[in-house]
Amino acid sequence: MANPEILELLSTNKVFDGELRKYKFKACLNANFNLFLPSHSAAAHVPLLVYLAGLTCTEDNGAQKGGFFGPAAAKGIALLFPDTSPRGAGVEGEDKDWDFGVGAGFYLNATNPAFAKHYNMLTHVTLELPQVLSTAGLPIVCGHGALTLYLASKTNQYRSVSAFSPICNPINCPWGQKAFKGYLQGGTTEAAEQYDATELIKKRTDPVRILIDYGTADNFYKQGQLLPENFVKAAREAGHDESQVQVRSQDGYDHSYFFISTFATDHINFHAEFLL
Numbered sequence: 001m002a003n004p005e006i007l008e009l010l011s012t013n014k015v016f017d018g019e020l021r022k023y024k025f026k027a028c029l030n031a032n033f034n035l036f037l038p039s040h041s042a043a044a045h046v047p048l049l050v051y052l053a054g055l056t057c058t059e060d061n062g063a064q065k066g067g068f069f070g071p072a073a074a075k076g077i078a079l080l081f082p083d084t085s086p087r088g089a090g091v092e093g094e095d096k097d098w099d100f101g102v103g104a105g106f107y108l109n110a111t112n113p114a115f116a117k118h119y120n121m122l123t124h125v126t127l128e129l130p131q132v133l134s135t136a137g138l139p140i141v142c143g144h145g146a147l148t149l150y151l152a153s154k155t156n157q158y159r160s161v162s163a164f165s166p167i168c169n170p171i172n173c174p175w176g177q178k179a180f181k182g183y184l185q186g187g188t189t190e191a192a193e194q195y196d197a198t199e200l201i202k203k204r205t206d207p208v209r210i211l212i213d214y215g216t217a218d219n220f221y222k223q224g225q226l227l228p229e230n231f232v233k234a235a236r237e238a239g240h241d242e243s244q245v246q247v248r249s250q251d252g253y254d255h256s257y258f259f260i261s262t263f264a265t266d267h268i269n270f271h272a273e274f275l276l
Helices: 061-065 069-075 121-135 149-154 174-183 187-194 199-200 228-237 257-275
Strands: 007-015 018-025 031-037 047-048 076-081 161-164 209-216 245-250
Touching: 018 069, 018 121, 018 257, 031 121, 047 257, 061 076, 061 257, 069 257, 076 121, 121 149, 149 161, 149 199, 149 209, 161 257, 174 187, 187 199, 199 228, 209 228, 209 257, 228 245, 245 257
Parallel strands: 047 076, 161 209, 209 245
Antiparallel strands: 007 018, 018 031, 031 076
């Protein structure tokens, strides 16, 4: 049972014979997350897949729209859906723009003093949540993270990574440049060391397990926000072939959860190869 001093269970829903639980994590700022446990998790430890949602999202978008529960239940994989930023930090300007601040934490640890106290989503996802789940006695092990968390991990914390329409080279796109200027004292120079997947893949000499899908009708792709070609070029030059880095262009798909739900099973099956 979860420790009520750490976690407050807000709701439960049965889905694909498993259980979706919504928790409040009691910390300096309370943080909600969703956790799916497959049906046999009460009897045995199960691997964990972490879904990190994009700009403007909460912990609910992937859980409600992603289409992950069926294939995850079939493979016996637990799913964790964290929030995308702190809520209620009270930082001036944090709710001014949709692509920065609330709902857009970029899964980094801020070094700009205005944001550094609370905007530490890297620590929240990689340390706080795993620790609180372990302390609470929830039956999950292993893990998966998004591109930069996977590539920057010094401890091989994550076994594989996949992404839908990710910002692959943020130091060279408007979204990333804006975020890094606001969150990091060193701006894009600091970001290149830890928060840019294209820069990070250049430094990886060990084998990697990466799957990326993006849609050709994605307006953000057309606007140059995603830059998957830059990531592929860097990966190939670093010696990571198609068996290690798959980047798939999906004709006619946009940036919506209709796209994500179409290929959700592919991504669950991809991770199952390395988690089970």
